[in-house]
């Protein structure tokens with residue numbers, strides 16, 4: 001590789017950053033100024049010129065997408081790279097997982113190497129179970145997830161009193177014990193426990209166990225306290241720090257990042273500060289408009305000419321807009337614009353549904369970036385429980401759920417399932433004790449069916465049979481006799497079978513790629529599937545594929561397209577209604593991030609008759625903040641016949657009930673957000689039952705059931721949406737067409 005040539009392509013600011021060798025350096029970069037470019041050049045510089053092995057670098061990103069991009073770009077430059085060399089490259093969580101698995105002594109804290117990683121929702125479920133069993137007094141249980149997040153720091157600081165004077169800290173203590181007993185980590189635990197063990201390494205002077213030479217951080221503006229502490233430990237262990245970020249792109253304060261982060265980092269690490277002020281991406285007009293939303297002052301220079309002005313469109317509603325966009329995109333395609341250069345951004349995932357339907361009808365190739373995890377697909381949700389218990393017998397709750405699932409498996413009562421699993425666990429423990437005492441005892445295995453399968457799994461697949469038989473999903477599928485447990489008489493059977501089959505294929509490929517034994521590979525996958533969620537099960541949008549990209553503003557971060565359409569710039573959507581100034585600031589930065597993805601053409605639109613509840617008709621004030629000289633010909637109204645809209649709406653409602661399978665395992669197609677697709681469609685759709693509406697009219701609040709959130713009460717309802725309150729999940733909104741709620 002010719003590094004001189006690489007360096008020559010950088011501007012003076014970028015070069016200075018790449019060549020900087022201070023013990024700590026923070027690069028405060030402007031949007032589109034080449035942060036990713038610099039980060040990759042830095043890694044190459046250290047490796048090629050300074051002879052730092054990749055294994056001695058920890059490269060931390062905030063998303064798997066960013067980590068993937070860095071890996072890809074490195075692989076493109078150096079084809080002989082192996083996954084082992086890049087084990088320290090990834091998100092904070094995946095690097096912490098690697099440390100806990102391969103470097104730090106977790107067993108000294110009582111965990112076992114086969115630990116699993118659970119999603120926040122699973123932690124809440126566990127917490128609710130403890131509350132019930134131990135009769136704890138917890139206020140605002142419907143906001144438990146938020147409360148656990150918000151008050152965790154107080155608890156960790158050793159505070160005695162919770163915010164509401166209840167048993168929350170007792171719960172946190174018990175939750176910690178229970179997770180340890182079940183050998184489980186949450187995402188936050190991964191970093192928390194890593195921090196604890198790294199601190200101990202430092203205190204005990206055992207730095208030789210782990211001492212990276214460099215720590216390189218992308219999007220550093222998104223770091224929260226626990227992540228900063230993680231960086232700090234690595235620095236104390238001897239690593240030099242190089243971090244890049246943009247204070248104008250802080251869009252995750254709800255996760256704990258903060259807007260004064262650069263000042264904080266400079267103070268904490270005594271870092272040198274460099275800047276990258278030149279935006280290479282956007283035309284002059286786009287950049288000038290985006291600057292109206294920039295919150296942190298400072299030079300933002302564009303390298304490009306003024307280019308085309310922005311456009312603002314007014315639509316009757318989202319249905320009309322979708323038709324307009326389809327026609328517009330068709331026109332662009334005919335004029336030679338590649339589909340992959342066109343993107344539509346929206347504020348909420350649910351806004352993609354109408355676009356998907358219309359684009360499918362109009363044969364516009366598209367891909368939707370959907371945040372959907374394995375847990376959103378009922379059959380996989382069940383099968384994961386089966387696998388979790390099969391691979392980790394300490395995870396008794398998973399075993400109970402696998403047996404007591406309402407749709408799959410043996411469909412036992414919760415009580416009976418608990419009894420069975422408890423007896424299995426006791427029996428195993430007993431057998432273990434007898435084995436270590438005398439050799440004479442015989443296992444009295446009375447269990448059969450799924451229980452027997454789960455308990456025998458680890459033993460059955462114990463030897464490393466990866467190369468022989470486990471290249472075929474059928475082997476595991478048949479082992480569990482899944483044809484029996486997936487209920488072949490159900491209408492969804494063939495779809496479910498395909499889901500499971502695909503999951504198994506993925507797991508096997510994953511184990512093979514990792515060069516791991518079967519069991520070990522499966523265990524690692526079970527952790528990663530929670531950790532990576534979407535990425536493992538569902539292809540991210542393929543930026544190279546020639547299709548229009550549909551995504552939320554959040555998902556657009558870090559990407560660029562020649563043509564960008566930001567839709568629904570109405571108050572209530574962009575910006576969302578917020579309760580405080582800080583969140584409002586974040587909404588503004590989010591809009592800034594979206595606008596600055598556009599290279600050549602940016603169009604913004606709003607509705608005069610929005611369908612969503614709590615969305616105000618008319619343009620949001622954000623549109624009024626853009627100087628009119630940057631906008632082509634004022635606001636243009638786009639009209640569509642109302643009859644067309646009604647027909648279209650009916651079609652969307654009809655077709656939205658069938659969700660193409662392809663998109664879940666790659667490929668384009670329709671998809672729903674995690675929240676909206678958490679369960680199977682119910683038989684009786686809300687809005688289609690006369691009694692439902694009648695009850696509302698007479699002031700009674702109808703009760704509904706949702707597959708994931710349980711029983712709730714409708715709080716409001718309009719033509720398209722329905723809002724319901726659930727005891728443990730708070731208020732949730734649903735699109736009626738998806739029929740997820742069943743009236744009780």
Ligand SMILES: Nc1ncnc2c1ncn2[C@@H]1O[C@H](COP(=O)(O)OP(=O)(O)OP(=O)(O)O)[C@@H](O)[C@H]1O
Nearest residue numbers: 009010011030031032033034035036037280281558
């Ligand atoms: N020195 C340069 N000369 C010309 N183009 C450049 C240069 N550096 C970066 N670019 C181009 O500028 C665009 C933005 O670069 P990059 O994606 O690295 O920016 P970024 O700072 O990571 O963006 P964002 O702020 O959106 O995260 C890319 O198209 C990249 O190829």
